[in-house]
Amino acid sequence: MDFGFSEEQEKLRQEVHDFYVKELPEDFDGHVSHLSKEIQSFYRELQKKHGEKGYQAPGWPKEIGGLGLGELEIGVVQEQEGYWLITWPDLIGIHICGPGIFLFGTEEQKNRYLPEIANGQKVWYELFTEPNAGTDEANQETRAEKDGDDYIINGQKIYITGQYKPDWFYCLARTADTIPKHRGITLFVFPIDTPGVTINPLPVMGGMLTNEIFLDNVRVSKENIVGQENRGFYHAMETLEFERSNTTGPAARRRELQEFVQFCKEEKRNGKPLIKDPQVRAKLAKMALDLEVFRLAAWRTAWRFGERERLGPLDWDLSGLFSRMTGESHYVWMMNLLGPYAQLKMGSKWAKLAGWVERRWQVTRSMHYAGTTEAIKIVLAGRVLGLPRIPAKFNPAIAQALKGKEVQIVVSEKKGS
Amino acid sequence: MDFELNKEQKMLQSSFHDFLDKECPEDIVRQMEDDEKGYLPELWHKIADLGWLGLIYPEQYGGTAGSIVDMAILYEEMGKYLFPSPHLSTVVLSGLPILYAGSEEQKADLLPKIAQGNLIVALALTEPQTSWDGKAWDPEGVTVSAVADGDDYVITGTKLFVYDAQAADLLLCVARTKEAPQGGITLFLVDATSTGISSTTLRTTASDRRESEVVFDAVRVPKSNIVGELNAGWEPLEKAMQIGRVLLSAQLVGGADTALKEALDYAKTRIQFDMPIGVHNWIQEYCIWLKADVESCRMLVYETAWMLDEGLPCETEVSMTKAQANEAIQDALWRAHQVLAGVGFCTQDGILPLITKRSLPAYHYLGDTDYHLERIAAQIEKWPPPEKPQGKPLGIFDTPEDLQVPAWDVWRDQTKGKLW
Numbered sequence: 001m002d003f004g005f006s007e008e009q010e011k012l013r014q015e016v017h018d019f020y021v022k023e024l025p026e027d028f029d030g031h032v033s034h035l036s037k038e039i040q041s042f043y044r045e046l047q048k049k050h051g052e053k054g055y056q057a058p059g060w061p062k063e064i065g066g067l068g069l070g071e072l073e074i075g076v077v078q079e080q081e082g083y084w085l086i087t088w089p090d091l092i093g094i095h096i097c098g099p100g101i102f103l104f105g106t107e108e109q110k111n112r113y114l115p116e117i118a119n120g121q122k123v124w125y126e127l128f129t130e131p132n133a134g135t136d137e138a139n140q141e142t143r144a145e146k147d148g149d150d151y152i153i154n155g156q157k158i159y160i161t162g163q164y165k166p167d168w169f170y171c172l173a174r175t176a177d178t179i180p181k182h183r184g185i186t187l188f189v190f191p192i193d194t195p196g197v198t199i200n201p202l203p204v205m206g207g208m209l210t211n212e213i214f215l216d217n218v219r220v221s222k223e224n225i226v227g228q229e230n231r232g233f234y235h236a237m238e239t240l241e242f243e244r245s246n247t248t249g250p251a252a253r254r255r256e257l258q259e260f261v262q263f264c265k266e267e268k269r270n271g272k273p274l275i276k277d278p279q280v281r282a283k284l285a286k287m288a289l290d291l292e293v294f295r296l297a298a299w300r301t302a303w304r305f306g307e308r309e310r311l312g313p314l315d316w317d318l319s320g321l322f323s324r325m326t327g328e329s330h331y332v333w334m335m336n337l338l339g340p341y342a343q344l345k346m347g348s349k350w351a352k353l354a355g356w357v358e359r360r361w362q363v364t365r366s367m368h369y370a371g372t373t374e375a376i377k378i379v380l381a382g383r384v385l386g387l388p389r390i391p392a393k394f395n396p397a398i399a400q401a402l403k404g405k406e407v408q409i410v411v412s413e414k415k416g417s
Numbered sequence: 418m419d420f421e422l423n424k425e426q427k428m429l430q431s432s433f434h435d436f437l438d439k440e441c442p443e444d445i446v447r448q449m450e451d452d453e454k455g456y457l458p459e460l461w462h463k464i465a466d467l468g469w470l471g472l473i474y475p476e477q478y479g480g481t482a483g484s485i486v487d488m489a490i491l492y493e494e495m496g497k498y499l500f501p502s503p504h505l506s507t508v509v510l511s512g513l514p515i516l517y518a519g520s521e522e523q524k525a526d527l528l529p530k531i532a533q534g535n536l537i538v539a540l541a542l543t544e545p546q547t548s549w550d551g552k553a554w555d556p557e558g559v560t561v562s563a564v565a566d567g568d569d570y571v572i573t574g575t576k577l578f579v580y581d582a583q584a585a586d587l588l589l590c591v592a593r594t595k596e597a598p599q600g601g602i603t604l605f606l607v608d609a610t611s612t613g614i615s616s617t618t619l620r621t622t623a624s625d626r627r628e629s630e631v632v633f634d635a636v637r638v639p640k641s642n643i644v645g646e647l648n649a650g651w652e653p654l655e656k657a658m659q660i661g662r663v664l665l666s667a668q669l670v671g672g673a674d675t676a677l678k679e680a681l682d683y684a685k686t687r688i689q690f691d692m693p694i695g696v697h698n699w700i701q702e703y704c705i706w707l708k709a710d711v712e713s714c715r716m717l718v719y720e721t722a723w724m725l726d727e728g729l730p731c732e733t734e735v736s737m738t739k740a741q742a743n744e745a746i747q748d749a750l751w752r753a754h755q756v757l758a759g760v761g762f763c764t765q766d767g768i769l770p771l772i773t774k775r776s777l778p779a780y781h782y783l784g785d786t787d788y789h790l791e792r793i794a795a796q797i798e799k800w801p802p803p804e805k806p807q808g809k810p811l812g813i814f815d816t817p818e819d820l821q822v823p824a825w826d827v828w829r830d831q832t833k834g835k836l837w
Contacts, residue, residue, distance in 0.1 A: 001426070001486050002419040003720045004727070024806030029814040035828075036821035038813040072418050084806070165825045201828040209828070258803045265798070281794035282787070288797055289737045289790075296716040300420045307421075321709055347817035381701040385681055385708060388696045 003296075009076050012069075016055060016080040023049055030085025031356035032346065033207035034163045043089050044120075044164070050088075051120030057094055060102065064110065065118025071306035075247040075299060082251030089164040093117040093124035095246070097170040100187065100239040104227030113168070113189070123164045125192075127157040127171035127213060128236060135375040137172070138182035138233050142215060144173035151175070151225075153188065153218040159202065159368075160211045166192050171215075176230050187232035190220045206363030240371075247302060249323050250295040253330070256360065257287055260334055263353050274337070283333050290330070294322040321380070324373040331361040420716075422490065429487060433494035436467065441498040443768050449501040450625045454584045456502045465534025470508055474516060478528035485660055489667040489722040493715075496671020499771055501625065503537050503581035505661060505668075511538035511589040513657035514604055518645025523606075527587075539585035541576040541607075541631055542654070548577060554658070554784045556602050556651045561633060563592035563603060568640055570594070572605065572633040580782070582616045582629035585609045590633065595648050604650035606642040613637070622777040624764075659735045660725060662783045666742035667718045669779055672772040673711045673746045676753035679769055680704055683757050694756075703752040710749035714742045733796040740789035743780045750776055 005013070023046060034040060050056050051065065059074045060066025069077075081088070088094065098117040101109055116122045133139040142155025153173050169190055176184030192199070196218040202210045227235040261284060264274040274280050297319035334357045335342040346355035381387045422430060440460060449455055464470060473488050474480025488509075495504065512531050515523055530536035547558035561574030572592050582588065588607045595601035607614070613636035618626040645653055684695030684704055694700050717738040724731035750773045754761045761769040780786075 001422060001719055001723050003723045005418065021804070021806050021808075023808055025808040025811040025814075026806060027810040027812065027814055028806050028808070032814045035823050036813070036816065037824045038811075038816075039821075040824040042811065042813060083804075165827070199827055255803060258800060261797055261800050262802045275794075275798060278791075281797075282790045284797050285740075285790035285793035288733070288793055289740055292734070292737050293713040293717065293741065296720060297713070299418060300716065303418050303420050318709060318712055321705075322713070347815075377702065377705050380705045380708070385701075385704050387681070387684060387701050387704060388693050 005072075005076070009073060012073055013076050013080065016077050017083075019050070019053060019055070020080060020084040020086075024084060028084075029354070029356075030087070031354070031359055033359070034087065034089070035207070035209070040089070040164060043087075046086070047088050047090060047120035049120075051118055054118070056088075056090075056120045057098060057114075057118040060098075060114060060118055064114040071302050072299075075302040079247040079251040082248035082253075083255045085252055085255055088120075090117065090120065090123045092126045092161065092170070093122060093168075096126045096239055097124045097168070097189075100170065100235055101189070101226055103239065104187075104235045108223075109189070109226065122167040123162070124168045124170055125160050125162045125166040125211070125213075127160055127169050127215075129157060129159045131156060131158050135372055135378070137236070138180070138185065140172050140174045140181075140185050140233075142171070142173045144175050144186060144188065144220070146175075147219075149222050151186075151188070151220050151222065153196075153215045153220055155215050157213040157215070158210075159204075160213055161208075162211055163209045168192065169197075169213075170226075172232050172236060175232075178230070182233040184230050185233040185236075186229050187226040187235050188220050189224045189226055190218065194218050194220065204366040206359055206361075206366050208363065208366060210366075247295070247298045249319070250291055250298050253294065253326065254291050256356075257284070257291060257330075259353065260284075260357075267352070280337065283337070287326075287330050287333070290322070290326045294319065294326055297322050320371075320376045321373070324367065324376070327364040327367055331357060331364055335361050420719075422486075426487065426490060430490045430494065432467070433469075433491055434497075436464070437494055437498040437500055441500050443771070446499045446501055446768075446771055450623075452501075453626065455581065455625055455627045456584060461502060462534045464502070464504075465532065470504070470534055471528075471532030473508065474512070474528050474532055478516070478524055479532035480528070485663065485722040485725045486719060488660075488664055489718055492664040492667035493671040493674070493718075496668035497675045499672060499675075499768070499775060501627075503539065503584050503627075505664060506539045506581040506585070507531055507537050509661045509664060510540040510657055511587070513660060514589065514650075514653040515606075515644055517656055518604070518650070518653035523644065527606075536587065537581065537585050538587045538589055538606075539579055539581040539609075541579045541582065541588045541590045543576060543578045545575055545577045545630075551788065553578075554788060556600075557598060559591050559593050559602050561590070561592050563590075563594050563605060563638070565594075565640075566637075569637045570603075570605065570640065570643075572607065572636045572638060574633055576631045576633070578619070578782075579616070579629045579631045580627055582609070582631050583618055583626055588614075588631065589644070590638075591650060591654060597648075600648045600651070602649075602651040602654075603647050604644040604654060605638050606644060607633075607636060607638050611636050611638070623775050625775075628778065658783055659732075662735050662739040663718055663721050663725065665779055665783055666714060666738045667722070669742045669746040669776060670711060670714045670718055672776060673707070673714070673749040673753075676750055676769055676772050677704075677707050677711055679761075679767075680707060680753045680756040683760065700756055703756050707749045707752045707756075710745035710752075714738070714745050717741050733793055736784070736789035736792040736796075739784055740786045740793070743786045743789070746776055747780060 032039060034043060054067040055077050057065060058067040058069040058077045061068050094117060098114060101113050128137060130141055132141055142153060144151040144153045155173065169192055171188045172185055173188060174184055175186040178184035196216040198214040200212040202212050204210050264280055267274050301319050338352050338357060341352045342358060344351035344355055345358055348355060382389060468481050469491060471480035472483040472491060475482050508531060512528060515527055527536060543553040544558060544560055547553055547560060552558035561572065561576060563570040563572045572590060586609055588609055590605045590607045592603055592605055593601055594603040613634040614631065616629045616631040619628045619630060621628050681704055684700050685693055687694045721731055721734040721738045724734055753769055757769055760767055764770045
């Protein structure tokens with residue numbers, strides 16, 4: 001057992017830390033939303049500088065813009081972005097599309113897309129979720145029909161995370177009608193200016209954006225398939241694990257708690273600093289405790305990735321669960337403590353803590369990327385604890401609900417999939 | 418970073434496991450509830466032979482110089498089987514203060530005896546009024562007094578919730594020798610059969626006889642029985658208690674792990690309405706959180722044990738570990754009861770009631786949740802303010818949102834500026 005970091009890891013931590021101290025302006029506020037022109041161009045520039053250092057994709061080989069580092073070192077780099085409350089314009093490219101192309105793409109695709117992701121020059125969107133394919137992601141209704149060497153894609157995607165104008169789409173579409181349904185899905189990459197693409201913004205709680213994207217006879221070459229045809233669902237699932245495991249989350253939450261603790265020291269209620277109130281103290285301590293558990297879980301996942309060969313693919317994803325759990329309770333506690341001031345938004349002169357608690361409280365209502373909390377529980381119950389799944393076809397109430405709908409009922413052939 | 422036990426530790430773990438699996442069935446636990454001593458001397462000697470009692474002591478005192486992580490492994494396994502023994506009282510809470518502060522003579526005499534299984538010591542610290550006042554684990558909670566009289570000290574007062582007094586040959590009595598807010602605490606080794614000592618076992622949730630009220634009525638103790646310096650007893654005791662907190666947490670983790678296994682087994686095999694009950698989401702929900710409770714505590718236990726081994730400052734982490742073990746394990750056991758229902762509440766049969774009932778005294782022992790949250794808060798108060806970056810100010814982060822222009826024309830056009 002070893003819960004510490006090596007000398008090299010500490011040195012890396014210091015280097016990344018110094019990058020932010022130097023590059024972030026004195027008046028930087030990571031809580032402010034990313035929608036304005038000025039702020040977007042600031043973050044795009046910062047992302048490029050970060051990419052030049054190799055920090056954007058530290059795990060990739062140097063030839064394609066990474067630093068060739070291991071999982072724990074990646075964790076060290078990502079922990080710093082969390083601490084400085086950075087949200088990258090191209091979060092999806094780094095965490096989803098890049099790893100997917102890295103694992104399943106051709107040499108040509110890797111050379112074409114990965115350096116741009118690592119350099120922080122491009123923005124990617126992940127077109128997975130559909131109106132009828134949420135937690136049940138294999139239920140893809142967007143179709144890609146073969147037409148010579150091309151595919152014609154038609155369908156609708158929804159809740160596609162992204163606040164910056166994207167360059168590339170990373171899209172799941174059905175290429176075969178199969179039983180079970182996840183065996184007929186393929187991954188495509190194509191640029192957003194392909195004819196037939198329409199993007200509608202869907203603002204969500206917390207001042208962030210998701211998008212609704214229509215694909216109307218979008219023509220994509222077969223060269224643009226990532227991995228194998230009809231294996232796209234499996235490729236996507238494997239890369240989604242990257243989205244669930246990172247050390248950014250606990251570090252960001254820790255930074256916020258630090259800001260909140262500082263506030264409790266400075267702010268008085270009835271003439272006494274808030275931090276002297278026993279109830280406030282208990283809550284602060286509980287939050288710090290939860291975050292330590294969250295931090296350990298995130299590091300354990302990072303370590304597990306590094307040890308994959310030794311440990312096998314067991315994905316005991318606690319960190320996802322702790323992230324949601326603490327997300328639920330911590331902001332509520334902070335909001336309750338702020339009393340009626342809690343409702344004031346950023347920009348109000350009366351707002352406490354410049355209004356960021358209110359923003360984060362709203363954001364936690366939009367935290368369903370990489371699957372809802374319930375989706376995480378399905379994985380945990382099935383794959384980790386080995387509990388049985390409900391046999392849908394034996395349940396009369398379910399049969400009734402599905403009556404007349406074209407839904408294939410398949411008794412799962414694989415645990416938890 | 419390495420979240421796994423190393424090869425030697427895994428071997429150690431399976432040796433603990435195999436022994437307990439064979440020697441400590443549920444019947445023994447139940448049988449010991451009514452036992453006057455509360456443990457089986459025969460088993461105690463067996464584990465002494467296996468080196469469990471000297472695991473943490475240096476070789477010169479009959480030990481094997483194991484680490485605190487090794488001890489945590491042992492405690493987790495003992496917790497899984499609810500092994501009834503005065504191990505924590507004797508080896509850790511009494512033995513370690515002797516190791517840290519005792520004279521060479523005391524160490525050379527007592528520690529090998531403990532390691533060989535020939536001496537049982539109990540820590541007499543907590544008191545009636547100060548336990549009620551929430552100061553049981555602070556130096557100011559010690560009011561039992563020891564007054565010098567010739568070559569002796571005379572100890573007077575009542576200790577309550579003394580673990581394993583019923584089995585002890587010696588008591589390590591924590592007494593006040595000077596009126597002072599911080600110092601003034603001295604540790605005395607007191608023969609349990611001394612004149613003036615009377616003890617009564619308490620009826621507790623655990624249904625065993627392992628806790629007592631111990632009254633010291635002018636008990637004479639020679640000066641040579643002081644462990645460490647006069648008025649300087651708290652520091653070595655606190656150091657031992659910090660380790661004890663982590664190990665007690667490890668023990669709770671072990672118990673909850675057994676409860677988790679029972680719950681999962683039952684969820685998979687109990688058939689109602691023609692289905693195993695584990696298909697139901699609510700049962701799955703209980704099991705998932707049970708697992709999360711156990712794992713969260715386990716990670717904290719081993720992190721903190723490792724920090725203690727490395728000599729890193731870890732006051733916050735120790736308190737986090739005990740607070741989490743208190744809260745999460747109570748939740749975990751509650752969840753196990755929901756899954757096991759009828760088969761989980763019969764006190765004549767099944768291990769879950771035994772686990773649950775033993776978890777309650779452990780919740781309070783060495784500090785309850787409120788106590789440890791306050792200790793964490795005291796550390797949080799010392800946090801520095803968040804770091805500030807040093808780049809040139811840009812003046813773009815305080816524009817009110819309704820005055821901002823959305824960056825992308827698609828959004829601008831389609832939402833008529835109402836993005837917020």
